[in-house]
Amino acid sequence: MGVKFHGRDSSTILYLQQSLGGRILDSHAFRGDETIVITREGLLEVFLFLKEDPKLDFNFLTDITAVDYLGKKEPRFEVVYHFYSFRAKHRLRVKVGVSEEDPIVDSLVPLWKGANWLEREVWDMFGIRFLGHPDLRRILLYEEFKGHPLRKDYPVNLCQPLVPEREVKGTFVDQRSHNKLMQLKQQFSAKS
Amino acid sequence: MKADTKELPLETMDLQMGPAHPATHGTIKFNLKLTGEKVLDCDVEVGYLHRGFAKSCEQATWTQVIPYTDRLNYSSPLINNVGYAMTVEKLLGVETPPRCQFIRVIVSELSRITDHLTCCGMAASELGAITVGFYMIEAREFLMRIVETLTGARLTTTYTRIGGVKHDLPQDFTGQVTQAFQKVRRLLADCDRLLSRNRIFIDRMSGVGLISQETAIAYGLTGPILRSTGVNYDVRKAEPYLVYDQLEFEVPLGTKGDNYDRFVCRIQEIEQSMRIVEQALREIPLGSISLEDPRVVLPEKEKVYNSIEGLMHHFKIIMEGIQVPPGEVYFAVEGANGELGFYIVSDGGGKPYRLRVRPPSFIAMSACHEMIKGYMVADIVPTFGMINMIAGECDR
Numbered sequence: 001m002g003v004k005f006h007g008r009d010s011s012t013i014l015y016l017q018q019s020l021g022g023r024i025l026d027s028h029a030f031r032g033d034e035t036i037v038i039t040r041e042g043l044l045e046v047f048l049f050l051k052e053d054p055k056l057d058f059n060f061l062t063d064i065t066a067v068d069y070l071g072k073k074e075p076r077f078e079v080v081y082h083f084y085s086f087r088a089k090h091r092l093r094v095k096v097g098v099s100e101e102d103p104i105v106d107s108l109v110p111l112w113k114g115a116n117w118l119e120r121e122v123w124d125m126f127g128i129r130f131l132g133h134p135d136l137r138r139i140l141l142y143e144e145f146k147g148h149p150l151r152k153d154y155p156v157n158l159c160q161p162l163v164p165e166r167e168v169k170g171t172f173v174d175q176r177s178h179n180k181l182m183q184l185k186q187q188f189s190a191k192s
Numbered sequence: 193m194k195a196d197t198k199e200l201p202l203e204t205m206d207l208q209m210g211p212a213h214p215a216t217h218g219t220i221k222f223n224l225k226l227t228g229e230k231v232l233d234c235d236v237e238v239g240y241l242h243r244g245f246a247k248s249c250e251q252a253t254w255t256q257v258i259p260y261t262d263r264l265n266y267s268s269p270l271i272n273n274v275g276y277a278m279t280v281e282k283l284l285g286v287e288t289p290p291r292c293q294f295i296r297v298i299v300s301e302l303s304r305i306t307d308h309l310t311c312c313g314m315a316a317s318e319l320g321a322i323t324v325g326f327y328m329i330e331a332r333e334f335l336m337r338i339v340e341t342l343t344g345a346r347l348t349t350t351y352t353r354i355g356g357v358k359h360d361l362p363q364d365f366t367g368q369v370t371q372a373f374q375k376v377r378r379l380l381a382d383c384d385r386l387l388s389r390n391r392i393f394i395d396r397m398s399g400v401g402l403i404s405q406e407t408a409i410a411y412g413l414t415g416p417i418l419r420s421t422g423v424n425y426d427v428r429k430a431e432p433y434l435v436y437d438q439l440e441f442e443v444p445l446g447t448k449g450d451n452y453d454r455f456v457c458r459i460q461e462i463e464q465s466m467r468i469v470e471q472a473l474r475e476i477p478l479g480s481i482s483l484e485d486p487r488v489v490l491p492e493k494e495k496v497y498n499s500i501e502g503l504m505h506h507f508k509i510i511m512e513g514i515q516v517p518p519g520e521v522y523f524a525v526e527g528a529n530g531e532l533g534f535y536i537v538s539d540g541g542g543k544p545y546r547l548r549v550r551p552p553s554f555i556a557m558s559a560c561h562e563m564i565k566g567y568m569v570a571d572i573v574p575t576f577g578m579i580n581m582i583a584g585e586c587d588r
Binding site for chain 1: 248251407410423430520524546554555558588
């Protein structure tokens with residue numbers, strides 16, 4: 001086994017436990033990945049601390065995602081943040097539990113602009129809302145899509161109906177070619 | 193005449209560029225707000241190639257996911273294969289033998305070169321330098337043939353296995369690579385002569401698509417885009433995986449963070465990658481190419497056909513999948529476009545419970561509007577070209 005295995009008491013986690021205290025619900029360092037689970041309340045303050053504390057200096061938000069633990073864990077969802085520090089060269093994973101009834105967490109867009117699309121993707125795939133997000137729309141799927149596909153109770157082979165063509169505002173339409181097209185369509189439908 | 197001069201009324205215009213546009217290789221839509229020819233604002237729509245990668249992976253066994261990873265960044269599929277296999281190995285807590293690690297480095301770097309050649313060649317040909325486009329595609333072809341002799345496929349490589357690689361390097365691999373590199377170097381020197389002092393090319397690239405260091409970090413950009421702003425972050429150096437710490441190479445950095453810097457960074461990275469491959473081929477040890485661990489690796493065919501234990505072992509791994517202990521890991525490799533990370537949650541079965549890819553292209557596209565705002569519509573083409581969005585990875 002060549003992979004380093006850190007115990008529970010790695011120095012970053014110890015430092016975090018001292019400074020954040022009751023906000024940390026759980027921590028582990030499985031396969032060397034330092035992880036903390038924090039409370040949903042006061043989320044932004046914790047992230048601001050992670051970003052600005054000179055010893056931690058997590059200036060780089062690597063990733064935001066979520067996991068659905070349907071029937072395995074309570075609360076059902078976990079939003080997972082990955083951080084990296086350019087100066088100290090260490091990583092940290094922060095997890096926040098989110099319940100099914102009230103799937104809302106604070107948005108990180110005020111702290112890291114890159115959170116914008118990542119949070120939109122989490123909303124799209126898991127249906128978790130982000131409070132204070134400037135523009136929470138679906139990103140990979142289309143507006144008419146029903147449900148959130150990465151939830152464990154979304155069937156794999158579910159087919160959703162085709163959506164009618166959307167009216168697009170503000171585009172330039174060449175009337176002549178448009179009329180010609182309509183004419184052709186009418187001719188075609190009259191024939192058949 | 194003075195009284196008659198009137199300001200021409202300026203009104204903003206909405207223009208939709210895409211989803212199918214000849215200059216945006218990949219289906220993507222830019223909803224632009226223009227005044228005249230200047231871009232005021234831009235909303236990027238992605239997702240046209242979304243195929244439910246993560247959901248599909250949850251249905252497949254650990255080994256069956258490897259072909260899916262080919263389709264992520266289809267310009268450099270081998271890096272995806274390596275990244276995924278190493279993440280599962282980290283979850284298992286095993287480390288592959290040295291020869292396998294060297295092979296993985298070699299294939300990753302070959303893939304990085306093909307990716308950079310595609311990106312730079314296409315970006316140049318979109319600006320009118322179509323000769324450069326053809327030269328770089330020709331150079332890529334030499335490397336693609338090597339990938340083909342090695343893996344049996346050009347794109348759907350599926351070369352790594354959990355705990356090893358599919359098979360060893362073919363005979364006279366070093367000779368083939370040396371010959372190909374000679375030709376690639378000659379072609380790159382030609383491209384250099386065509387572009388480096390080309391007024392049109394420099395005018396279109398230099399000072400366009402600027403992004404500052406702070407903004408790049410705030411958006412989480414990685415790879416050549418981040419390095420072009422002068423931040424020295426390369427996963428191969430910051431957290432050396434495989435045998436990168438035994439090999440000598442440099443990380444090219446830019447200064448301004450414009451398209452020209454990104455182009456130069458990529459071209460220099462090609463040279464560095466060739467250096468890595470040459471060193472690795474010199475230093476590669478003999479030995480096994482995969483683990484001997486029976487929990488992870490399929491038994492030899494001889495055992496499968498001739499003994500009941502071997503057959504059962506084979507059947508178990510194929511039907512139930514490798515049994516991976518419960519837990520969660522994040523592991524990142526340096527992809528051609530930046531940090532390619534995998535976050536995997538296992539619940540102890542033969543299938544991943546959750547598999548998330550950190551796609552560098554997707555994150556680069558989220559900062560795209562910052563890079564095209566304030567420039568002309570025509571400047572979108574080189575900026576988008578140098579971001580090198582790969583729809584398969586961006587949309588998953």
